Each structure stands twice: as structure tokens, then as C-alpha cells.
Amino acid sequence: MSEIFDALAHPIRREVLELLKRGGMSAGEIADRFPVSKPTMSGHFAKLKAAGLIRGENRGGSIIYTLNLSTLEEALLGFMGRVGIGSGAGETPPTAEGETT
Amino acid sequence: MSEIFDALAHPIRREVLELLKRGGMSAGEIADRFPVSKPTMSGHFAKLKAAGLIRGENRGGSIIYTLNLSTLEEALLGFMGRVGIGSGAGETPPTAEGETT
DNA sequence: GAGCCATTTCGTCATTTAGCTAAATATCTA
DNA sequence: TAGATATTTAGCTAAATGACGAAATGGCTC
Secondary structure (H helix, E strand, C coil): CHHHHHHHCCHHHHHHHHHHCCCCEEHHHHHCCCCCCHHHHHHHHHHHHHCCCEEEEEECCEEEEEECHHHHHHHHHHHHHHHCCCCCCCCCCCCCCCCCC | CHHHHHHHCCHHHHHHHHHHCCCCEEHHHHHCCCCCCHHHHHHHHHHHHHCCCEEEEEECCEEEEEECHHHHHHHHHHHHHHHCCCCCCCCCCCCCHHHCC
16 A cells, blocks of 8 residues: 555656556656666666556567556555545545554 | 645655644644654744645644645646646647657 | 567766644633 | 743764666577
8 A cells, every 4th residue: 555655756757657558558768758878767667667566568578568457447446435526425434544654 | 836846755744744634733743753853843834834835824823734736736736637647638739750760 | 599678777966845843823711 | 031832953874765887687599
């Protein structure tokens, strides 16, 4: 959970997710759209992947990253429910916040 | 926008928001629920306030913090729209351009 | 195997963050 | 005014983050 919100905390990583909304894209192709080095972008990909927000598929010498929308949706809707947005009827069903920071 | 996601990146700050869902609470009362010092909590409050996620009302020697749900809702729903969750199909239609190989 | 391309890992650096204690700043009450 | 309480600011340290260039790795295609 914390891993997901940590991943969302960087503007480049949020933009990567928005970019991938349209479909899969290779690491290099994504990296070309941002004003930082490829190694830096690789680090961002790693963080997004560790959070389960993207998936990397090795294809023909390059890696195609795709958005894993369900993880994102679950995290955001879950948190919204806990603070009382959206489905927020009011009560907090299973609080399952096992953050062992 | 980045300020909001930065604020949401820390588990204590997310828990504070959840706590305030039930209603206003004084800084000290909130701080007592977390295993860090009051100055540290004060820093968290400052960050949440700077992001517009909570409001502080000075009342009788203590400060009552309340959740500013609209900021949170706007940010989360806005981002969800941009990545294609929820209102999904509405904004920025998905032009399946990735498959045009 | 050699070369090439795409991507990641490594080593380093600067900046930011989160935490602490101690001190300062209100604000209420007597 | 003095004292008590509540909260923040100041100053510090340790750890995490984000960035870079250089080097290493993994797959193709000769």
C-alpha cells in the first residue's frame, strides 16, 4: 500500500502511468518522452513495477511496459473508501492497514 | 497536485486523514494516537495543510484540524480520470494507437 | 563468436525527508 | 502578571530519494 502511494508521489511516475493508459510502450520509447536520463527512468520503472502498477514484458530485445490498472484502482478506491469518498457510506469495513513501516 | 500526492505518500499522514473522516480533532489528540513525537506530527500537519488536505481552526488554546475532503476528492478523481479509472471512457478517449503496427 | 541495440546496475553526489530534543510562541485561567 | 497547557519552530542527524555517467547485461543478427 505504501509502496503504491510512494510510487505515485513522483510526477514523472504519474505521467508514465497516464502514458501507458493508451497501451504498452517500450522502456526506451517512454524514456524518450521525459527530460531525464535512461538510467533514471529505469529506476522509475523499477519502482512502478515493485508497486505492481506496471508490468514488463520482454519482447524482441526491448521491454514493453503495460499499465496494471487493477492494482491502481484497488489502491485508490480502497483509500477513498477509507476517507469517505465515493462509495463512502461511512463505515470502514476491513481496515486491513498492516503498514509495518 | 504534486503537493497532494507527496502528502499522501506517508502512512502516518494517510492515517491522519482517515482519522479526521470522523470529525475534527485537536493536534494533540491526533498526535497521541501515533508513535512519534509531537513536533514530528506538527510537521505532518503542516504538510497536509500546505497540500490543502486539512484545515486548522484555532479554538480555545488548541487547534482543531478538520479534513478538507474536496481537495482530496478532486485530486484523486482527477488522477483516476487521467489514467482511465472510474469515469474512464469519458475524458481523453482511448485511441488504440498502440496496435497500429 | 562479434557486434549492436536496449535496458539495467553500479558508484557517486546533492537534496530532501523524517525523526529527535530543546526552546520558543501563543492562549487560556487564576 | 504568573503559571499551565498546546503547538510550533529551530537545529541537528541519519536515511532515503533522484539524478548522472560509465559500465555491465541480455537478446538479436550477422
